[in-house]
Amino acid sequence: MVVIHINRYKCGYCGACVGVCPSGALELIETWIEVDKNCTGCGICAKVCPVGAIEVKK
């Protein structure tokens, strides 16, 4: 289950979130981020995002 929300209007598609994801659940595809089922909602990606585009769903 995908437990994070990425605001694609804020996202600068830099891939920092992909680099820090411990479970390899994120993928940077050209100009957007895809999240797969391995996402645990740990929120590390949300912390590193330089623009604050990622939110962990409660």
Added chain:
Amino acid sequence: MKDSYDVVVVGAGPAGSIAARTAAQKGLDVLLIEKRQEIGDPVRCGEGVKKMSIRRHIEPDYRWICADVKGSRIFSPNGTKVEMSESISGGEVGYVLERKVFDRALAYEAAMAGAEINVKTRATGLVIEDGFVRGVNLMHLGDEYKIRSKIVIGADGVESKVGRWAGIDTSIHLSDIETCAQFLVIGENIDQDYCHFYLGNKIAPAGYIWVFPKGKNQANVGIGILGSKSGKYRAVTLLSDFLKEHMPDAKIIEMVVGGVPVKGTIEKTIANGLMLVGDAARQSDPITGGGIINSMDAGKIAGEVAAKAISAGDVSINALNDYEKRWRATIGREIDNSLMVKNTFVKFTDEDLNSLAYSLKDVNFTSMSLMDLLYALFKANKKLLWDLRYLFKDVVKNEIDFSYRS
């Protein structure tokens, strides 16, 4: 695109293009893929490089050089300035690049050497058989392809998946990445001769703000903060605050973001049939964040090792260990030294940084070397910088003459 190649290089940044060029020059059949539709864009980089280092790989060309710089000024939190400048014969010491053009120039070199290039082509997985990487699965314009190769070179950047697919853990902790934002600005009074660095835990926690001239009243104004300090404050908001205070009239004509690994050398960058280069191998410098030259150096070594391994008919981890050994002996050593410096500096308070800068205020540096700066700092602040003594034991032993004067 054919069904098989000697080498597939994933990612057409500086590491990938140099690896592809080198391998193709050695006579290998090379495919270089880039997931984006444009090589070099969007940029995720401050674009500063040392002049001498770039010449190792490509003849400087003013189509991709925006500014020639002759020195750096570092400002501590209270504004104490440390200036380093150096003139070498034939011009200034550093370049600020136009990466969009530079990356294309490198891809051009790879193409001219004989490599095939495919853009808008993304690796979606590796072909792994009997414990060996034997190719890549690709997606191009929505269609999937399976391409076989003797060696895969992963140059897929900070968001690298190639290493993970081969079982190499390249994930980065929050304390091992700088999260960055950068504006390209137009403004009056931008010094076009110097790169400026601003330190301080309020303005850029465990990182710094840079202002790099880009010619014609332009500059890259960027920030990197440690991932573990990000959250409450974001890189982009802190950068906007800095701009408001220091360059209120600047006009922003571009905004880019990025993550820079500052992890130090990782345990492993090879597997059977696979090498990682550049940001994918976390080869950026932990203190400056610079990665262009390291990437190109590593790409060159990887291309050479690929050629040797393929002609010997052995692409096992044992054969590719030559790559591992060669990059660790050169850029790896520098990265580990820088890591020591980073681990010391991230602990400093603003008062510490001010007192360090103050201790150098009368030193006239005629060298741009970070080691020279650090050694001068160390001599004046042994207590604060005692953790760095290992860095200088060779220096002291060999009585290396430093080129600054007090």
